[in-house]
Amino acid sequence: MGSQEVSTVDWQGKHVTVAGLGVSGIPAARALHERGAIVTVVNDGDDERARAQAAELEALGITVRLGDGATLPPSTELVVTAPGWQPDKPLFLAAAEAGVDIWGDVELAWRLRGTNGREAAPWLAVTGTNGKTTTVRMLASILEAAGLRTAAVGNIGVSLLDAVLGEQEYDVLAVELSSYQLHWAPSLRAHSAAVLNLAPDHLDWHGSMEAYAADKGRVYEGNTVACVYNAADPATEQLVREADVEEGCRAIGFTLGTPGPSQLGVVDGILVDRAFVTNRQKQAQELAEVSDVNPPAPHNIANALAAAALARAFGVEPAAVRDGLRAFRPDAHRIEHVADIGEVAYVDDSKATNTHATEASLAAYDSIVWIAGGLAKGATFDELVTGAAKRLRGVVLMGADRALIREALTRHAPEVPVVDLDRTDTGAMSEAVEHAARLARPGDTVLLAPACASMDMFTNYNKRGEAFADAVRAHAEKSA
Template identity: 60%
Template sequence: MSTPLPPWNQVTAVVCGFGVSGFAAADTLLHLGASVIVLDEREPDDPGGGSGPWAESDAEKARLLEFLGADLRLGPGSTERLPRADLVVTSPGWRPTVPLLVEAAAKGVPVWGEVELAWRLRGEDAAPWLCVTGTNGKTTVVQMLEAMLQAAGLRGLAVGNVGTPVLQAVMDPEGFDVLAVELSSYQLHWSSSIAAESAAVLNLAPDHLDWHGSLEAYGADKARVYEGVQVACVYNVQDPATEQMVRDADVAEGARAIGFTLGVPGPSMLGVVDDVLADRAFIDDRHSSAQELATLADLPDAAPHTVANALAAAALARAHGVEPRAVRDGLRSFRAGPHRIALVAEIDGVRYVDDSKATNPHAALASLTSVDSVVWIAGGLAKGATFDELVQAARDRLRGVVLIGTDRDVIADALRRHAPDVPVVEVVSREDDLMDRVVESATRMARAGDTVLLAPGCASMDQFRDYAARGDAFVEAVRRLDGRA
């Protein structure tokens, strides 16, 4: 049992990392009256390195925190030793093996993530949390869920890893009826007391193994989302690992296991009957009947991963009491975010599609299997992942491959083993024309009817600020090509 913290005005909190969540944590703690020390290896004039480049807005936030009384310790060496502290709030990207965090644990100083801090700061009548994690599909599911909640007339918001920090939503003076919370494995690792109203693990595939150390550790952090669930644990029938997580979870008495499937649903499941999304979980006579929620025509597309995401979101919405009509209306109004299987242009019969958000092999494979003939743009930071299974599954669809980034050899080796006849071009430039050269190389291989697909299967930080910057560069290069066509 951890020692309770003193009142906030007697707490010294060290905030590790000055990203979106770090700023939210520092700002909130200052307003609570805590003394706050912010540590980051970067400096405002550092164009890169550390945990990523500073933007002009970061420098503005740093000045604001200093004005509010924060002690900012920035630059190389600032994170080598732990200052005296009652609490450490860490950026979700910081590994548990970072010496400063190891030192905190050895001294018995609690280490929380921003999400854990948000949970502990909720008021008595706080909005319930509907939590979503998994290797892929999290952002789409919470945005679909947000649309369903709002269609039901609720003040609901998608928060967490999707954009709006959870702390910002929790501290909002107007409050919300319900929060759709996207959680990464990093955020869950640094959370220990969250007990969601309902939660879903969408899937489990190797990702972030360089951070977690093993698939088992990665899965264990994902499984934390089910601990203490009050109403429903939503799992993927096609992914037995997610069902086992539910079986192993310590949940509130009466909490139910609810499956979603692309097949015909059994009792306590949501699934597909012909072209209908059907509910056999949240109806009175679920053993002999089903409730229509929507049709495939109500979705942005009928790709398998889109249907699965819609079912998972619907399960969480229904667990919260949302009526079938609002599920349908939410799906009809939903629009996918940028860089997620987005058509950029069609030039001379070739479609150019941006799926820069596919940052692991599992997501890239889902994207590749949605088209018949593809020139695949891939590469970046593999995060310990392998690509053999992806290449074996997708090789008959590959017209050619363009590789970029630090770990392009990992993908090239898999292609040599399992698709040796597929043409491969490596683009090694780090200059501003990188994506222009990539798009031109892909265009030379493509034929009318093909899709040039940016689905890197890797993280982007070796060459770009983030996946959005990588996607933007691709979009701009395609548009320049279109202007010349």
């Protein structure tokens, strides 16, 4: 299916099984029911919330089976799944054996775009291990600055189904896609797409790094204008080489160094474009200054270049790139500056839940007191510590798997003072900040970049970041 073509499916009387209630399952069930499909929703859970959701769907005439997500309902002709359900679930194995297609919410949204009487907006898609949300929001900000009707959608919290079926008309959509979503989206064909980076993540779901990378690479399939890759990450360029794209689609790199032809990069503090100019062998177009990127940390400049490349692929003028980047404000807990106390900066990057994200965060500062630890999710920390050792003034560790980081520090940074907090209650954050403040010197940055998930101590990374900010504010009051 070409990028601008719209799929037509006769849903009337089609037996569709929707796997999973929740943010994707409920809209999918409703949309299919409205189009005449005979919908059965299956869900593993059978708690109070699930029963309330089920009652709403059953009132519409949709069948819901709670506590039984393993069995394929008879007569099923299509399964539409929530993205998090693993491919080896019995339901999917049964569907595959029966020759029944399995779509994710993204695939369904792609198939339903343009079916509500509105013109189907092209998609500019972003995936990668880290930086997806920031890049998609930067991209949306740039597109808005260009006067285009757009939204940041997908894995970012706004349902793609709502975007393609709602009342609002769009000129273009900035779409964040996870590896889970891409796994179940076989016919997706974006206008242009970017893979920001690749590092081991979600390997329990995908089964191997090769399978994870292959699912990320699906975002390039059928691209019509540009496949944007990270010149510092050869694996992303390899995915472009392997992709089956439309004739004329170009490979566009982004780099923090001086760009070559068909790349975007940085020259003397200026973001420049040598890809979407008349003579890319000899010309470069100024897009913005590094200081226009908020915050101007190296990995965030890379995000900005990727967003700019996708926007330029869509025909956006240079001034809109600059204005969009200036207008962008990062989400909370992503290298968020909390306070300056006694010439020490306190920065919340609670979103850095894996080593790849934390590596980028640590690279943004010269002298750091690092607060880290939590649930390691099988990660190892030797490479991370080796790369950051020279920047570390001190380290404060907390959380269930802190010993893994401590051992890596002993091996690779034995001279760095380490405070090991033997507690996993939520109050540990206040103590961590106090210890970090004692280790810090004027000009240092106290950085919460845990390299671990938060669920051993906090509901999510947001709550962890809020606890850090509260602790910093309490420390500021004591220091006043």
